Structure formats: structure tokens, C-alpha cells
Amino acid sequence: MPIDPYSPRFARQRVLPGMGAAGQRRLAQAHVVVLGAGGLGSAVIPALAAAGVGRLTIVDDDVIEPTNLHRQTLHHDADVGRAKVASATDAALLLAPDATVHGVRARFDAGDADDLLADADLVVDGTDDILTRYVADDAAARAGIPLVWGSAARFSGQVGVSWEARGVSYRDLFPEPPADAGLSCEVDGILPTVCTVTGGLMAGEALKLLTGIGEPMLGRAAVYDALTGRTREIVYARAEGAPVRAEPRVSAASAPVAAPATAAVSAPASAHPGRAASAVVGEVDAVALAAELASDRPPLLLDVREPWEADLVGIAGSTLIPLHELGARTGELDPAVSVVVYCHLGVRSRLAAEHLAAAGFADVRNLIGGIDAWSVAVDPDLTRY
Numbered sequence: 001m002p003i004d005p006y007s008p009r010f011a012r013q014r015v016l017p018g019m020g021a022a023g024q025r026r027l028a029q030a031h032v033v034v035l036g037a038g039g040l041g042s043a044v045i046p047a048l049a050a051a052g053v054g055r056l057t058i059v060d061d062d063v064i065e066p067t068n069l070h071r072q073t074l075h076h077d078a079d080v081g082r083a084k085v086a087s088a089t090d091a092a093l094l095l096a097p098d099a100t101v102h103g104v105r106a107r108f109d110a111g112d113a114d115d116l117l118a119d120a121d122l123v124v125d126g127t128d129d130i131l132t133r134y135v136a137d138d139a140a141a142r143a144g145i146p147l148v149w150g151s152a153a154r155f156s157g158q159v160g161v162s163w164e165a166r167g168v169s170y171r172d173l174f175p176e177p178p179a180d181a182g183l184s185c186e187v188d189g190i191l192p193t194v195c196t197v198t199g200g201l202m203a204g205e206a207l208k209l210l211t212g213i214g215e216p217m218l219g220r221a222a223v224y225d226a227l228t229g230r231t232r233e234i235v236y237a238r239a240e241g242a243p244v245r246a247e248p249r250v251s252a253a254s255a256p257v258a259a260p261a262t263a264a265v266s267a268p269a270s271a272h273p274g275r276a277a278s279a280v281v282g283e284v285d286a287v288a289l290a291a292e293l294a295s296d297r298p299p300l301l302l303d304v305r306e307p308w309e310a311d312l313v314g315i316a317g318s319t320l321i322p323l324h325e326l327g328a329r330t331g332e333l334d335p336a337v338s339v340v341v342y343c344h345l346g347v348r349s350r351l352a353a354e355h356l357a358a359a360g361f362a363d364v365r366n367l368i369g370g371i372d373a374w375s376v377a378v379d380p381d382l383t384r385y
Helices: 008-014 020-028 041-051 084-095 130-143 192-211 256-262 286-293 307-312 323-332 347-358 370-377
Strands: 031-035 055-059 100-104 122-125 147-153 156-162 220-225 230-235 282-284 300-303 338-342 363-367
Touching (some): 041 084, 084 100, 130 156, 147 192, 156 192, 192 220, 286 370, 338 347, 363 370
Parallel strands (some): 282 363
Antiparallel strands (some): 220 230
């Protein structure tokens, strides 16, 4: 039977702000492809299965060796010699017996990448193989879906999100593969908890993207240093004049059945994350917006946060349409008026502004930094959250 999003096992998750039953339903209806059932996969796969992701496809061509066991905690002594996908599938089904878990014993390469991602909502690369990551980045770009990637070696891990349809890909951070294979666990070693922390962050990014909560790490990479316990952030963007990549293909994955699992993170006009092309939109800072609102011709304020966020704090006179509802409710707005879109920190509102611009709105801008920046620069009495 399919996963029941109202099951008591998800009770402590459903009460999270912004999650609710709607977020749990999106997880239950989602299809995630996880590449790699090793150290990173050992953190990612159980987390996604336990959280209620309805369908998991696990891709790995390796077998379990004794040297894997200190960090690849999906597997046990009795699994040595088994295919990692077989052990990982068994472990996932123990955590989520109602989920659909499919193991593919193969190497993810250019020959099978498009088929494996044909109806996926999101792909997670936990192979820690640099060439596979470029294949995954290209394939995710063609499919129009996000890629959550991670790497771990020695005492350090890295995590990021690539989403070509949102203007950020792995190649914007590292345009070409390096001349060598980089660090490896076999040669350079790995602290097992680096896999746990890095994989946990990867799973968290996947859950955020699928449910629409929080801010995905688009244009940012987190670098974790286990020796100091510190995490730093690398911010990056697409270089001017960078070559245009292939347009996302439209396939059977665009069918409405995928919409509930992805509507919270996609451009709202699309039933699948990333299917709609990004549009260029303007920006306005909080101080400038305050001056416009006090003028004779104030813009329409569109709040695309969730209702629970609007209950906490808002800008007076705003129209509330949550991001995941905007595609169906765009007709409630006048495309001829000036619109300023805001959310908590400016990420969801940018997606909404791009959607409105693509829908023909002549003057649409994003509030830089969202209502958080407004509370700092304009109205410090507002609640910050």
C-alpha cells in the first residue's frame, strides 16, 4: 500500500512550521533517485525513507567490502560480498515498508542517465565520483530537476544544490572536471562522521526542495571541517557570457501526478520542478520599497510565504498567495500593475517573480532579503523568525 502521509510515524514531522499534511503528501508522492549507496548514501537513503519519500531509486554498481563498514552504515558484516544496492534496498524497506524502493545495479553514466531520471522529481549524487557528478549535473539539467550533490574525504565534506532551470549548475562552481580524480577514501582516508554530517545535510536539502520549506542551497556550497567543527559557505553564480545549456526536455514526468510533490519548489506554472524557463526580474531593497509604498502610486505587495508565516508577521496591505498556489491563482492578479514580491529571505519570492514575469507581468520585482531585511531596515518592531 502507498505511504500514508497522515500516519502517526510522521506526526513529529507534520507539526513543523511550513510542513503540515501538505508537505507530507508531497514527500509521499515524490520520486527521488539516489546515486551511490556508500558512505554518503548511508546517511541519505535512511533519512529519505524514514521521512516518507514515496519512491526511491538507488543506483550503485559496487559490492560491499570490509573496508566499507566503518562509514557505510547501511551495510553489516553479513552483507560483505553483496551488491550495495541490494543491501541498501533492504535497509530502506525496513524503515519504510510502504515505500517503493528500486535498486539498480549499474554505474550512472551518460548512456543510462536520461532513462534513470525520466520520471524523477529530484536526484541526489552521493557517489563521491567527480566524473559521475558532471554526468548527473548534465542529466539533471536536461530533465529540468534539481541535483543535490555532496562529497566527503579525510576530515571535510561539501554539499550544494544544482538546478539549471533556476540558473545555477555544478559547472558554474567547477566548469570542467579536474585533471586528476582528487582525494579518495581509499588513499586519503575518511572520518566516518564526515559522511554522516555531509549526507545528513544532503538529505535535508532534498527534503526542503520536495516540500518547499526553507531555502535551498542554490548558488551556495557548504564546506564542513570536522577538525574544527566549523562550516563555511561558498557563494557563486553563473559567469556572464557562459554558454547556454540544453533546454530541459518535457517528458511523461510532467504529468499531473508529479505536481503535488514538486509544486512547492517549481516555477508555479509548471507541474515539475524546473520545467519553466527562468525570466529576468528586477529587485528593490527594503528602504526603497518603503518610499514607494508611501508615494501616490504604491506597488502591489505579493506575499508568497505560507499562511503560518503571514500569521507571525507581514507587511501591511499585502496580498497573500503561497508560492505553491501561485500557478493556479495568477489570474487573481493584474498584470498591468507594478508588483513587488516578498517572502522570508528572498528566495521563494524570486521564483514567484520569475513566474509572473514569464506570465506577462510588465513590472514585477523581488524584495531583496525578504521581510527579514524589511524588519531590519524599515520596521525593527516586527517579529523576526
